[in-house]
Amino acid sequence: MEFETIPTVPTADEVLDRSLRRAAAKKKLKTNVDRANEEFVRAVASAIHDKLKSVVSSFPSFERLPPFYREVADILISLDRIKKSLGAVSWAADQARTVGSGYARSMRSGGETDRKRRQAVARIASIVHQVEDDLIFLNEARNILRKLPHVSEDEFTIVVAGFPNVGKSSFIRLVSTAEPEIAAYPFTTKGIIVGHRDIGRHERIQFIDTPGVLERPAEERNPIERQAVSAIINTADLVLFIIDTSEHCGYSIENQVRLLDEIRRLVEVPILTVVNKADIRAIEGYPTMSTLTGEGVDEVLDLLLTYRKESKKASPRGPLQSENQQ
Template sequence: MEFEKIPTIPTADEILDRSLRRAAKNKKLKTNRDLANEDFIRSVYSSVYDKLMDSVQKFPNFDELSPFYTDIVNLLFSIDKIKHSLGAIQWAGEKVREVGGMYARQMRGAPDTNALRKQATARIASIVQQVDNDLKYLNEARNVLRKLPDIRPDEFTVVVAGYPNVGKSSFINLVSSATSEVAGYAFTTKRIIVGHHEVGRDRIQIVDTPGILDRPVEERNDIEQQALS
C-alpha cells in the first residue's frame, strides 16, 4: 500500500539543520572564500529543495485513491487540507531554489560575499519556517495513514460487526487462512482487524469492525463511519 512508503516528514528546523551542517562541512574544504560562499549557498538551497520536494513526492496522488481510502482519509483528516499543505511545501521548495540561485549568481564578482551568504541563508530559513506547520501536519497524517488496513476494493469482503467482547476477533482468527496474517490497525482507541481466507485461487477479506452499524447514519461515531467506509 502506498501509504506505507511515506517517510518521516522532517520539521523546518530539521531540514535547515541538516542542510546547513552539510554545506558548512563542504565549505571548510574550499580555499577561495568567495567560491566557498557561493558553493555553500548552492549546497544549502539544493539540499533544502530536495528534502522539501521529497516530502511532497512520497505522498500518493489523492485523486487516484479508491473511494474506500478517500472516505477513510477524509474521516481521519482532510484530503483538501493535505493537498493544501503539499502545495505549500512545493511552493517553498521552488522559492528556496529561486532565491538561493539568485544569491549564488550575485556572489560572482561581489565585493562582500560573506554578507550575501548571510542574507541568502536568512531568506532560505524564513521560507522554510513558513511551511513548518504544514510539514508537521503532513507528518501527523503520515503516522496515521501508514497504519491503515490494506483493504483491496476489488476483493470480496465480509464485514463482521457487532457488540464488543462477543468473539468477533476470535472468529476472524478461526476462519482466516493459516498463511495469512491477522493485523490490528489503530483508529484512535479502537482497531479494525483484517484477515484473509483463501478459497482456491480467490481471496476473501474478512473485516472485524468496531461499533454497531445498524444505527442511523447521523448517530454513528467516527469509528463506525470508518468501519462503514
C-alpha cells in the first residue's frame, strides 16, 4: 500500500538543521569569503527546497487512491486539510528557493555578504517555521495512514459481519491460506482481521472482519463510526453474516437479526447468512457450521465461491481491467 512508504515527515527545525549542516560543509570548500557566503545561501535554499518538495511528493495522490482509503483518510484526517498542508509546504519550498536566489544574486557583487547571509538564513528559517504546524500535521496523518489495513481493490472481497464472539475471526483463520493480518483500525480499539485465500494460480479472495463498533446499536454510534463501518462494508462484493444461535457470544438472536437488518440496509451486494457454533445449537433453514470442529466450514466456503462465480459473470473483474484502472 502506498501509505507504507511515506517516510517520517521532519519537523521545521529538523529541515533547517539538516540543510544548514549540509550548506556549512559546502561553504568550507570555498576560500573566498564572499563566494563562500553566496554558496552557503544557495546551498541552504536548495537543500530546504528539495527536502520540502520530497515531503510533498512522498504522499500519494488522493484522487488516485481506491475509494476505501480515500474515504477512511477523509474521515480520519480530512483530505482537505492534508491537501492544504501539502500546498503550504510546497509553497514554502518555492519561497525558500526564490528568497535564497535573490540574496545569492545580490551577493555576487560582494559587500556585506556576512550580513546578507545571516539575513537570508533568517528569512528562509521564518518561511520554514510558517509551515511548522503543517509539517507536524502531515506527520500525524502519515502515522495514521500507514497503519490502515491492507485492503485490495482487485480481489473478490468478502466482508465478515456479525457481533463480537460469534466466530468471525475463527472463520477467517480457518479459510485463509496464510496467517491473516491483524491491522489496527483507528475507529476502534480492536484490531480488524484481513485474510486471503488463494484460488487458482493467480487469484485470491479477501476476507475482512468488520470493525468492533457494530456491537452498539446504530443510533449510539457517532457519525464517524458510522462512516467507518460503511467504508469497510462498501469494500464488499459479498457479505457473510455470522449468527451465533447458541447466544454464547452474549447477544440475543433478536439483537443479531436486528444487526443483520441494519447491514441489509447498508449494502447492495448479496448477504449470505450462516449459523455458527452448530456444535452447540443448530437451527433449520440456514447453512450451519462450527468453526470449532470445522464441520460445515467447507460447505460455507463453497457457497461463497459459488456467489463469486455468479457475480463475476455479472461484472467481470479480470486482471486486465484492474490494470487499466490504475
